Amino acid sequence: MNRQISLTVNDKKKEIRIDVRQSLLEVLREQLGLLSVKQGCAVGECGACTVLIDDVPIDACLYLAVWADGKSIRTVEGESRNDKLSRVQQAFVDEGAVQCGICTPGFVMAATSFVEKHHQQNISRHDIRRGLAGNLCRCTGYDTIVTAVQKCLDEDD
Amino acid sequence: MFNFKSYARAGSVQEAIQLLGQNPEAHLIAGGTDMLVKLHKGKAQFDHLVDIHDIAELNYITQNDANDIIIGPLTSFTQVAESELICKRIPVLSQAVLTIGGPQVRNMATIGGNLCNGVPSADSATPLIALNAAVTIEGRDGSRQMPLESFFLGPSQVALEQDEILTAITITRDNYTDYFGHFHKYAMREAMDISTIGCSAVCKINDGTLQDLRLAFGVAAPVPIRCKGTEDKVRGRKISPKLLTDIANNVPSDVRPRTSWRAAKDFRLQIITTLAHRVVEQAILSAGGTIQ
Numbered sequence: 001m002n003r004q005i006s007l008t009v010n011d012k013k014k015e016i017r018i019d020v021r022q023s024l025l026e027v028l029r030e031q032l033g034l035l036s037v038k039q040g041c042a043v044g045e046c047g048a049c050t051v052l053i054d055d056v057p058i059d060a061c062l063y064l065a066v067w068a069d070g071k072s073i074r075t076v077e078g079e080s081r082n083d084k085l086s087r088v089q090q091a092f093v094d095e096g097a098v099q100c101g102i103c104t105p106g107f108v109m110a111a112t113s114f115v116e117k118h119h120q121q122n123i124s125r126h127d128i129r130r131g132l133a134g135n136l137c138r139c140t141g142y143d144t145i146v147t148a149v150q151k152c153l154d155e156d157d
Numbered sequence: 158m159f160n161f162k163s164y165a166r167a168g169s170v171q172e173a174i175q176l177l178g179q180n181p182e183a184h185l186i187a188g189g190t191d192m193l194v195k196l197h198k199g200k201a202q203f204d205h206l207v208d209i210h211d212i213a214e215l216n217y218i219t220q221n222d223a224n225d226i227i228i229g230p231l232t233s234f235t236q237v238a239e240s241e242l243i244c245k246r247i248p249v250l251s252q253a254v255l256t257i258g259g260p261q262v263r264n265m266a267t268i269g270g271n272l273c274n275g276v277p278s279a280d281s282a283t284p285l286i287a288l289n290a291a292v293t294i295e296g297r298d299g300s301r302q303m304p305l306e307s308f309f310l311g312p313s314q315v316a317l318e319q320d321e322i323l324t325a326i327t328i329t330r331d332n333y334t335d336y337f338g339h340f341h342k343y344a345m346r347e348a349m350d351i352s353t354i355g356c357s358a359v360c361k362i363n364d365g366t367l368q369d370l371r372l373a374f375g376v377a378a379p380v381p382i383r384c385k386g387t388e389d390k391v392r393g394r395k396i397s398p399k400l401l402t403d404i405a406n407n408v409p410s411d412v413r414p415r416t417s418w419r420a421a422k423d424f425r426l427q428i429i430t431t432l433a434h435r436v437v438e439q440a441i442l443s444a445g446g447t448i449q
Binding site: 026043051057062063070110130133 | 158160161188189194197208210211235259260261264265347348349
């Protein structure tokens, strides 16, 4: 059940052989070594495996790797530029929006897509919570995360 | 790794019908947000997959010459919720689909998948049956159309033969023009939860009277249902607080909720009567009506 697929991962073109039974999560972690993509629940509840596919956030655990053929994938590994964290990553650091860290890469990717979609729009904290409703954090709660996202939305480019 | 035994990818509706015909055990997979969860849990009845994920001809929202709204079954909930046409003409549908899952799930899950799963809690089902939506089904021998309401046969059972595929969801112009609606989902959380009860009301008002009401509930019976007894009783009546109370008092005779771990039967009935009152009230208000 093998297939050859070509995809772009964090701006790099890849040609890989996958099994059609593999999830994108498994391919990203096991074949491409992108360990920021976490497996939490494996059934689309927790968002720890969130990656962007053509800039749209999805749960990589509920996405067949074969569907990624021809697509562009973004994970946390590709978000910093020249050793400089992305705006969203830096805001998470500044606000202390991290405790154990398992949910963080998924949150950063969901937040990145939310900020790109709603930058400089009038967005309430409740809207941010709705936008991040597909990600669970079991340590520290969501206030610092929401504040980090709010800062990014308000910032100038 | 998911452990299905065979996998075939369809590039078109015709190819999907053909592939289903070749393997009587095959099931369709579309957005995957339900199917891959079932596969993760190792459900053997889904061992053979026909993948329709990338059939572009089934992903669209459009209006035909008669101004009917037609939704392709592979349209994601995000696409439905963000569609200008849906938001303008049948906002009750975008309101309902925004309560499903979270953003990541709505980006993948398809409206056709939600209907074809046939669960009583499908949140896109109640606004669509309240809008008298019809479904188009294609198979070896051509296509047929039926009301969405009769598409639901029982829990996880829909009127699809094994080698048939849902190809369109249609809301005709007369079924949405001058109608206004409201949706409410009662659940334990505001996101990533399954409806305890879902309710959609669509109404048309004229000069202080309720010309037409279509009231639908999810999880109030083995399938998403309409409250036709109540609808018939109140059609043409003057809008008043008494009318809302009468609607609320009458709906229990239209529903058959059951006890599950999520909620007991009598609690569900309580939610149903409360929502009938509130959701119809909101629908009347959004139609520009006043209740006094």
